[in-house]
Amino acid sequence: MSEQSEAPVGLRERKKRETRVALSQATIRLCVLRGWDAVTVEDIAAAADVSVRTFRNYFSGKAEAIAAGHLERMLQVADELRGRPVDEPLWDSVAHAVQARFAPQGGTGAATVDQERRWTDGVRLMLAEPALQGELAKANAVAEQELAKAIAERTGTDPAVDVYPRLVAAVIGAGSAVAVEHCLRQEPPAPLAPMLREVFDRVAAGLPAG
Template sequence: MSVELSLRERKKAATRAALGRAAMLLAVERGPDGVTVEAIADAAGVSPRTFHNYFPGKEEAIVACLTDGAESLIDELRARPADEPIWESLRLVVRGLLQPERHEETAALLRLVRDNPALFAQHLSGLGEMERRISEVIAARTGTDPDRDLYPHLLAGSMGNAIRTATDLWVCGGGAASLADLVDEAFARLRAGLPGP
């Protein structure tokens, strides 16, 4: 029974990923206003009704490639050794999620999100939820209380800002710098207490 449920969950995740990828590629190609739910569903090989089982609207689907990584990040963070310094765990988990083979389309999507208020708002909402959930994992790892202690929230927020800042610089620089190196530098500077240049 659990194997069957696991298979169903994997199929659901694959359908969501296919819809998100189709939405992202169509938005990059046509612009967000040129994308419809019907076009996304058709590109993913499902019905518009199936689309709505996964996303309330096209904006959520377009940014899903950016926000759905939170699930993997959380799972990977939980799997890191308990005695590993939390900053190092966070850095390694973020680095592990970078997909160099998709950097070009990720950069195109990030530019699109930056220039579109509805997509930007949806992206920020997804990142905020990711930070909240990561703060719970950090709290469990550090023995703090996510309902009372600042530490897990500050650390999760710092991590989110490090990722956003590194990717913003990377996108603005046209991908000239290494995204992985920018992420490493952002984490190193935060861990060191943000010393001046």
């Protein structure tokens, strides 16, 4: 009886998460391609094939929807970290987990240089939008808590007592953000995967000067 009652709940939660992700991805895509002010909630709902009411059930606006995409990715990093080999050095596991979600392999390669540049320019403008900053800060706080739990499980520490899990989680968030921002500032934009690897290699080495 218990198993039968739990299954529909799990399915509902999975579908809700999928809807959140779809709405977030639609919001990001439209805001990057059209510009922040040119995108309405009605546009996003239509792109995700849901009603405006459904969008409002999940998010208060565009900024929250975009931040939800970032949070989802960081939660996936935590899940990836839990799945890494237990005997793998921690920072190797972190680097692999972050790269798997921030710079996955297997892209189509169909985008032209001009299309990639327009997309990057759009991302830069979107991330500079003041309305987004507060929501990203909230998402980062939640992400840090979940990453700390994954670190604690892996290292046998207690995030309520030991500072280590929260410290590592904060470094993961900051390192990922620095890598993304650094790549976006380059002309042409630098590939993200090697930059993420460099960031976490430097952290693992103790951040030596030079």
